[in-house]
Amino acid sequence: MTESREIEKNSEKDFIINIEHLNKKFIVDKQPLDVLKNINLQVRKGEFITIVGHSGCGKSTLLKIICGLVGYEDGVVERNGHAVVGPGPKCGMVFQEHRLLPWLKIKDNVGFGLKDLSKEEREVNVKKHLELVGLAGFENSYPAQLSGGMSQRAAIARGLANNPTILLLDEPFGALDALTRIQMQKEILSIQEKENTTMVMVTHDIDEAIYLGDRVVVMSARPGEIKDIITTDPIESKSRGSATFASYKKTIYSYFFEDSQEDYEVEYNI
Amino acid sequence: MKKKSIQKILLGLILPILIVVAWFLATNYGNIPSGILPTITKVKDSFQELVHTGTLQKDLLVSFGRVVKGFLMASLLGGVLGSVMGMFEPVRDLFAPIITVVRQIPIIAWIPLIILWCGIGEVSKVVIIVIAAFFQVLVNTESGISGTPGKYVEVAQLYKLSPWETFSKVYLPHAIPQILVGLKLALSVSWMAVVASEMLAATSGIGYRMSNARSMMRADIVIVCMIIIGIVGIVMDRLIGWLFGLLTPWQKYEKKEK
Ligand SMILES: Nc1ncnc2c1ncn2[C@@H]1O[C@H](COP(=O)(O)OP(=O)(O)OP(=O)(O)O)[C@@H](O)[C@H]1O
Ligand SMILES: [Mg+2]
Numbered sequence: 001m002t003e004s005r006e007i008e009k010n011s012e013k014d015f016i017i018n019i020e021h022l023n024k025k026f027i028v029d030k031q032p033l034d035v036l037k038n039i040n041l042q043v044r045k046g047e048f049i050t051i052v053g054h055s056g057c058g059k060s061t062l063l064k065i066i067c068g069l070v071g072y073e074d075g076v077v078e079r080n081g082h083a084v085v086g087p088g089p090k091c092g093m094v095f096q097e098h099r100l101l102p103w104l105k106i107k108d109n110v111g112f113g114l115k116d117l118s119k120e121e122r123e124v125n126v127k128k129h130l131e132l133v134g135l136a137g138f139e140n141s142y143p144a145q146l147s148g149g150m151s152q153r154a155a156i157a158r159g160l161a162n163n164p165t166i167l168l169l170d171e172p173f174g175a176l177d178a179l180t181r182i183q184m185q186k187e188i189l190s191i192q193e194k195e196n197t198t199m200v201m202v203t204h205d206i207d208e209a210i211y212l213g214d215r216v217v218v219m220s221a222r223p224g225e226i227k228d229i230i231t232t233d234p235i236e237s238k239s240r241g242s243a244t245f246a247s248y249k250k251t252i253y254s255y256f257f258e259d260s261q262e263d264y265e266v267e268y269n270i
Numbered sequence: 271m272k273k274k275s276i277q278k279i280l281l282g283l284i285l286p287i288l289i290v291v292a293w294f295l296a297t298n299y300g301n302i303p304s305g306i307l308p309t310i311t312k313v314k315d316s317f318q319e320l321v322h323t324g325t326l327q328k329d330l331l332v333s334f335g336r337v338v339k340g341f342l343m344a345s346l347l348g349g350v351l352g353s354v355m356g357m358f359e360p361v362r363d364l365f366a367p368i369i370t371v372v373r374q375i376p377i378i379a380w381i382p383l384i385i386l387w388c389g390i391g392e393v394s395k396v397v398i399i400v401i402a403a404f405f406q407v408l409v410n411t412e413s414g415i416s417g418t419p420g421k422y423v424e425v426a427q428l429y430k431l432s433p434w435e436t437f438s439k440v441y442l443p444h445a446i447p448q449i450l451v452g453l454k455l456a457l458s459v460s461w462m463a464v465v466a467s468e469m470l471a472a473t474s475g476i477g478y479r480m481s482n483a484r485s486m487m488r489a490d491i492v493i494v495c496m497i498i499i500g501i502v503g504i505v506m507d508r509l510i511g512w513l514f515g516l517l518t519p520w521q522k523y524e525k526k527e528k
Contacts (some may be wrong), residue, residue: 069424087428099425102522103443112439113429144523162429 014197015078016166017043019067022075024061034223035061039075040094041226046164046196048189048211052252053219059202060096062224063168066200079166081131089113092164094172094200098155100143106130108140108156113162129157132187141223148175153184160191169201173208181205185212210237210248218255227255309492313497316490321398325479330498333464333475336392340399341460345453347400348407352452355408356415357433357441368407377402377463389473395464402463403456410452414445447521450514457506465499 024036032220035058043049051059065068065077068086077084079091100109112127130136133153135146143151152175160166169188171180185208192199203209209216216230230251234246296302297309304312320326355362380401388394403513419442426436468477481485483491515522 067428069427078307087430089430093428095425097420097421099421101425101440102424102524103446103518104439112425115429115431142520142523144520 005015014044015042016045016047016077016080018076018081019066020076022062022065022077023049024065024072024074025057025069026061029050035223037223037227038066039224041229043198043200045198046192046197048192048212048214049200049217050213050215051200051202051217051219052204052206053224054210054221055204057219057222058224059089059172059219063170063202064092067091067168069093081221082147085157087161090164091166092108092158092162093168094155094170096170096174097153098143098148100151100154100158102143102227104137104142106135106141106143106146106240109143109154110157110161113169113184124254124256125161126157129161130154131212133157133184152176156184156188163195164197166198167202167261169199171202171204174204188212206249206252207240209252210245211240213237216252218252222257226257278288290520297432305487305489308493308516312453312490313493316488317494319490320494326466326494326498329476329479329495330502333468333477336395336464336503337399337457337460337474340396340464341403341457343396344400344403344456344460345407348404348452349411349449352408352411352449353415353437353441353445355412355413356418356445357437362412369405371406372407377459378466381467387472395472395475396468398467399460401465402459406456406459407449407452409457410446410448415441417448443518446518450510450517454510458503460502461499461506464478487515 011130019039022036022039023034025032025034027033031155036113039062041049051062055058061070065072066079066084068084068088076235079088100106101112104112107123107126107130111122114122114125126139127136130139133156135150135153136158138146138150138154143154146154153173156169156172159169159172172188174185176184188199189212191197199212201209201212203212210232213232214234216232218227218230219225221228228251230248232248233244236242237248239245272302294310295445297304297307310495317326351365355365377398381398384394384397384401388397422444423436426440431439452503464475465477465480468475469481472478476499480495481490483495
């Protein structure tokens with residue numbers, strides 16, 4: 001107990017996100033279902049963390065716990081040194097499904113979290129972020145008028161609009177074509193550098209995880225445990241053709257296959 | 271597209287035309303006393319007479335006024351309680367059982383008690399309408415609000431919206447289509463309730479006119495009133511349908527998947 005208190009004190013300065021010994025169960029059909037097991041993860045301010053793991057291993061749940069949408073009973077979860085008790089204004093999230101509100105125009109969806117701004121400031125902000133994701137001119141459309149990829153980009157714009165210090169991204173590029181995807185990856189990196197946003201991104205794309213992540217968290221199949229955290233080289237990981245890049249890839253794949261031998265339920269989402 | 275809608279209208283007209291023809295044949299060539307079924311011309315004449323003397327307009331206005339009062343009150347009460355029940359589960363658990371029971375009582379069964387309590391004046395008619403319409407609005411509002419997908423509510427939680435903002439930006443827009451269904455039903459039962467209550471105890475209104483005409487064996491006036499009630503009903507229904515389109519502009523883009 002005292003030990004974890006001390007770690008808490010240290011983390012206050014160093015870590016914007018601090019997770020220790022987190023376990024998470026869901027009750028499904030009155031049976032407990034272990035989803036996350038002994039998760040330990042410390043994230044420094046401005047760091048880019050990517051998370052890869054099999055479908056259903058608890059990645060989305062982990063992000064929701066970090067932003068305070070899902071509760072936890074066991075372990076420590078802190079943002080900025082304070083135990084997470086609910087959503088906070090500076091912790092944004094881009095959901096796995098875009099979750100645009102069907103009854104709001106795109107501009108109102110993107111400006112959804114902008115409560116304290118004047119009308120003009122809001123408009124400028126929304127316009128800027130729509131341009132950023134390549135959706136300028138769609139301010140007055142409704143979500144039903146956008147394609148899947150466009151909706152996802154609008155959701156990213158919403159996540160960025162209120163300038164969060166922590167942004168959690170749950171497979172934000174899943175519905176994008178390869179080219180737009182690479183474009184968006186660059187965009188998100190440049191935002192991260194400019195604003196020094198701390199990003200935690202879940203992805204199914206291992207290349208993307210290596211390219212974007214300062215560290216790549218590899219999770220096991222359910223119950224999700226952290227198998228390894230791979231710190232990538234900041235320069236080598238940005239060139240997809242490099243040998244180092246390939247070696248990271250190989251390491252991550254090996255974890256996946258290791259899993260598939262033990263667990264016949266595994267899905268191949270690589 | 272155009273062709274289809276014309277075909278739709280034509281198909282819809284077949285039965286009304288058949289009924290009018292049958293009516294015409296029965297009254298002109300059959301042997302039916304006019305106190306039971308008057309001729310079409312007779313009905314048309316009494317219609318003109320009623321309009322000319324202003325009776326019809328006055329009756330309609332009186333009934334309509336009652337409907338508007340009762341309907342608005344019921345919508346307000348049902349809308350507020352339905353919303354609170356839809357958003358907060360404990361409130362729902364508190365009210366749902368008794369509402370389910372009371373809702374089963376037909377509106378006609380309320381009338382004796384309401385007359386005992388409120389007399390046969392204006393108040394009792396409005397109260398009857400409120401009771402009839404209230405449950406329609408309540409039940410539909412509650413189900414529309416509580417049916418709001420959790421994934422949208424989560425977005426509101428994420429951005430720390432106040433309960434009021436969550437209601438106005440998430441729950442309410444989701445529920446609008448169903449609330450409008452409730453309002454449509456409420457309006458139609460309001461009409462029924464006002465006519466029923468006026469037929470039982472009143473000295474004015476379209477229901478009174480009908481029961482008065484019946485006691486004088488004036489089937490022609492009864493039929494005029496019935497037709498008018500039908501027409502007003504459909505006009506109000508269309509009005510709400512139009513309001514529906516106005517309030518839910520996003521719906522026309524949504525693909526009809528269901
Ligand atoms: N609210 C909930 N109630 C009960 N079980 C849940 C709930 N949310 C998630 N689960 C279960 O928890 C497990 C992990 O779900 P989660 O959505 O976190 O997986 P994931 O890693 O994001 O998967 P994917 O890659 O497919 O998105 C799943 O088995 C799921 O069925
Ligand atoms: Mg997920």
